[in-house]
Amino acid sequence: MEKHKKFKNGSYSVIVSVLVIAVLLIINLIVRALPVEMTQPDISQDGLYSLTQTTKDALDALEQDITIYLVATGGNEDSTLVKLLERYADRTDHIHVEKVDPVENPGFVTQYTSDSVSENSMIVTNGERNRIVDYSDLYEYSYTDYYSYQVTGFDGEGQLTSAIAYLTSDETAKIYELEGHSETELSGAMTDQITKNNMDIETLNLIQTAQIPEDASVILINCPQKDLTAKETELLTEYVENGGDLYLILSYMSEEHPNLDSVLALYDTRLEDGIIVEADSSMYYPGYPMYLFPTVESTDLTTDMRGSGEFVLLPVCQGIVFDEDEENEELTYTAVLSTSSDAYSKVNVSSQTTDKEDGDIDGPFDVAAIVEKDDGETASKLFLCTSAGFTDSTINEVVAGGNAALFANAVTWMTGETENNAVAVKSISTDSLTLTSAQLNLWVSVVLIIIPAVVLIGGIIICVRRRKKR
Numbered sequence: 001m002e003k004h005k006k007f008k009n010g011s012y013s014v015i016v017s018v019l020v021i022a023v024l025l026i027i028n029l030i031v032r033a034l035p036v037e038m039t040q041p042d043i044s045q046d047g048l049y050s051l052t053q054t055t056k057d058a059l060d061a062l063e064q065d066i067t068i069y070l071v072a073t074g075g076n077e078d079s080t081l082v083k084l085l086e087r088y089a090d091r092t093d094h095i096h097v098e099k100v101d102p103v104e105n106p107g108f109v110t111q112y113t114s115d116s117v118s119e120n121s122m123i124v125t126n127g128e129r130n131r132i133v134d135y136s137d138l139y140e141y142s143y144t145d146y147y148s149y150q151v152t153g154f155d156g157e158g159q160l161t162s163a164i165a166y167l168t169s170d171e172t173a174k175i176y177e178l179e180g181h182s183e184t185e186l187s188g189a190m191t192d193q194i195t196k197n198n199m200d201i202e203t204l205n206l207i208q209t210a211q212i213p214e215d216a217s218v219i220l221i222n223c224p225q226k227d228l229t230a231k232e233t234e235l236l237t238e239y240v241e242n243g244g245d246l247y248l249i250l251s252y253m254s255e256e257h258p259n260l261d262s263v264l265a266l267y268d269t270r271l272e273d274g275i276i277v278e279a280d281s282s283m284y285y286p287g288y289p290m291y292l293f294p295t296v297e298s299t300d301l302t303t304d305m306r307g308s309g310e311f312v313l314l315p316v317c318q319g320i321v322f323d324e325d326e327e328n329e330e331l332t333y334t335a336v337l338s339t340s341s342d343a344y345s346k347v348n349v350s351s352q353t354t355d356k357e358d359g360d361i362d363g364p365f366d367v368a369a370i371v372e373k374d375d376g377e378t379a380s381k382l383f384l385c386t387s388a389g390f391t392d393s394t395i396n397e398v399v400a401g402g403n404a405a406l407f408a409n410a411v412t413w414m415t416g417e418t419e420n421n422a423v424a425v426k427s428i429s430t431d432s433l434t435l436t437s438a439q440l441n442l443w444v445s446v447v448l449i450i451i452p453a454v455v456l457i458g459g460i461i462i463c464v465r466r467r468k469k470r
Contacts, residue, residue: 004061012284014256014296019203021452021453021456022173022331025236029048032250033237035424046270047088050086050087051088051091051157051160052157053312054161055091055157055160055161056091057089058161058164058165058452059091059092059094060092061092061093062095062164062168062459063090063094064094064126064167064168065094065096065126065127065388066094066095066096066124066125066126066164066167067096067097067098067124067125067126068085068088068095068096068098068122068123068124068142069086069098069099069100069108069122069123069124069125069188070082070097070098070099070100070122070159071100071102071109071117071119071121071122071123072100072101072102072107072119073101073102073103073119074101074104076119076120076463077099077120078120078138078431079120080154080156080399081120081122081138081156082324083225084156084160085097085158088160088366088438090365093146094098094118097300097309097432100119100123106251109123112125112130113130113132115132116375117132117134118134118135118136119135120135120138121133121134121135122163122348124158124160124163124164124167125167126167126168128197129166129167129316130167130199130275131163131166131167133160133163135157136162136376137155137159138155138156138323138458138464139151139153139154139155140152140153140154140155141237151428152424152428152429152460154426154428155426157426158192158196159196161196162195162196162198165197165198165258166198169198172198172199172200173199173200173201173217173218173416174200174201174202174215174216174217174239175194175199175201175202175204175216175217175218175220175411175415176201176202176203176204176212176213176216176218176219176220176246177201177202177204177220177221177222178203178204178219178220178221178222178224179203179204179205179208180205180206180207180208180224180402181221181224181226181227181228182221182224182225183221183222183224183225184222184249184251184388184391185222186201186220187391187392187393187396188390188393189393189396189401189403189404190376190390190391190404190407192404193362193404193407193408193411194408194411196215196358196408197408197412198409199411200215201204201220202449204216204219206229206231206232206235206236207229207231207232207348210235211216211235212235212236212239212244216239216418217414217415218245218246218247218411218414218415219236219239219244219245219246219247220247220249221247221248221250222248222249222391223249223250223251223252223388223391224253224257224295225251225253227253227257227258227259227260228256228259228263229259230258230259232259233259233260233263236252236263237263237266238390239265240263240356240380241266241378241380242378243379244380245357245379245380245381245382245414245415246381246382246383247382247383247410247411247414248263248264248381248382248384248385248388249384249385249386249388249390249391250384250385250386251316251386251387251388252269252275252318252349253323254349264348264384266373267331267371267373267382268322268325268333268371269320269321269322269323269371269382269384270323270325270367271318271319271320271321271386272318272319272321272345272361272365273345273346273347273359273361274318274345274346274348274349274361275290275292275317275318275344275345275346275349276292276317276318276319276339276343276344276345276363276365276367276404277289277290277343277345277360278292278339278342278343278344278355279340279342279343279344279345279356280340282341283295283339283340283343285313285315285398288315288434290315290316290317291313291314291315291316291356291389292313292314292317292339292343292367293312293313293337293385294312294313294314294317294337294338294339294368295313295337295338295339295340295401296310296337296339296369296406297335297336297338299334299336300372300413301336301370301409301413302336302406302409303404303412304405304409305402305406306404306408308456309403310399310402310405311399311400311402312337312368312385312390312399312402312406313389313391313395313396313399313402314337314367314368314385314387314389314403315387315388315389315393315395315397315412316387316388316389317339317365317367317386317387318345318367318386319339319345319363319365319366319367319386320335320368320369320386321385322369322371325381329375330374331371331372332371332372332374333369333371334369334370334371334372335368335369336368336369336383336385336406337366337367337368337385337406338364338365338366338367339364339365339366340363340364340365341363341364343363343364343365344356344360344361344362344363345360345361345363345365346360346368347360347361348358348360360389361398367385367386367387368383368384368385368386368390369383369384370383370384370405370413371384372384381413381414383410383413383414390403390407391403391407
């Protein structure tokens, strides 16, 4: 009887152990079936591996299969990039990720490009078109001197989402940046917004060419320091009257600019005298009342920005005046960025004080606006911002990319695109814990299988030894 009881108890222990192992195996299978975002949470400060809503929307809208080939020799894959690719593939069945070892398959890359492809570069293709995402474009660097540098940003998502948008788009907009008037060159942050939206940008010198290319989607004029010539004004006027779009970023000019004013007048728009000083301390950069944090108005350009609470920083602005004519139904004016009612424009820009003086103009003011001109036959758009710092990279960093977001939103609005598909570079400011899929599976196996198995086997061994002693 005693022997039968011991056997019964031992059998019960084995059954319980088997059930525990079975439950652990089932849990492991369930965990493996869960989305990568749940099993491998992104704990990095800036979400290096998490997909932005822009990317999620783009992936959810896919109707064609796209394959992403990661070109890397075995064991040398960039763990950050691998983690990001897993999230792309996990989001939709239309994305397929494959690893290609150039040593084992040396002729693979030549099917897509005759150029050399560096380690951890990607080939994104839908079978008909393809784009090479070079590894050198995935990271941003800050150089302390000729020999030393540090990684400051990761642009993997921005480059991948741009490549996918390129494969699924039918047309490419062409933006021409006017030169010849000491304009400010667009910063890299702004040109990235254009290229990531798969638009082309070229310079245009109307003094030399005396014609606007027929493929021009938008003419961009960025902070000219000299007035337009009469011929340029004539060309731009004809361009607008034929439905061309203008993207104007203007800064305060001490000299008069009647020709530029005449272009603004095509949209019944002009600039207020002086430079704006903001008196509401919550709406300017601390200590700098001419560096404005304007109110982001509710427009087609700013819906996503208002939802995410993004800021824009504009140093040294002029007010925009729209000379509304109730009888002119061709023009529709919409404020994009505006000051508080406490703001005022200092007419005497040489004044030694920012305090309000006699002759200064009371606010509020619009510092960015859009005007739509439609006469029933042709339609033209104007985006106007009155701060040279709008496109400055340093200013943009202060507001975590808010200026670049608005810049891109305005470009896509003008070119007729429905969305801004540009994803900003993600800052690498702190170290983050990252596990590859293989590493995660290893730890899952250790925690859920190996450790319980060791405990079970140890228990069985102890039970057997005790039984022998009895």
